[in-house]
Amino acid sequence: MAMYDPSPxxxxxxxxxxxxxxxxxxxxxxxxxxxxxxxxxxxxxxMEREGLVTLLSVGxxxxxxxxxxxxARPAGQPTVGTPPPGD
Numbered sequence: 001m002a003m004y005d006p007s008p009x010x011x012x013x014x015x016x017x018x019x020x021x022x023x024x025x026x027x028x029x030x031x032x033x034x035x036x037x038x039x040x041x042x043x044x045x046x047m048e049r050e051g052l053v054t055l056l057s058v059g060x061x062x063x064x065x066x067x068x069x070x071x072a073r074p075a076g077q078p079t080v081g082t083p084p085p086g087d
Contacts, residue, residue: 016066
């Protein structure tokens with residue numbers, strides 16, 4: 001079994017948080033140039049098993065869709081433009 005670097009995980013989640021769903025080829029192309037060589041499809045398979053994304057086969061392309069409950073932010077951190085609680 002080959003090991004992979006899970007560091008692109010948060011970058012993938014941030015992209016999907018913005019776009020909701022992307023073809024795999026576009027997702028990889030949108031990654032930071034330093035993240036692209038570290039990206040492996042095994043990362044998406046693990047993220048799908050964890051319920052963070054859904055992988056859909058559409059024609060000859062794999063589409064990666066963010067699960068409705070998944071987020072790139074740590075728990076409790078507000079989204080950009082959201083006022084902090086109590087304001």
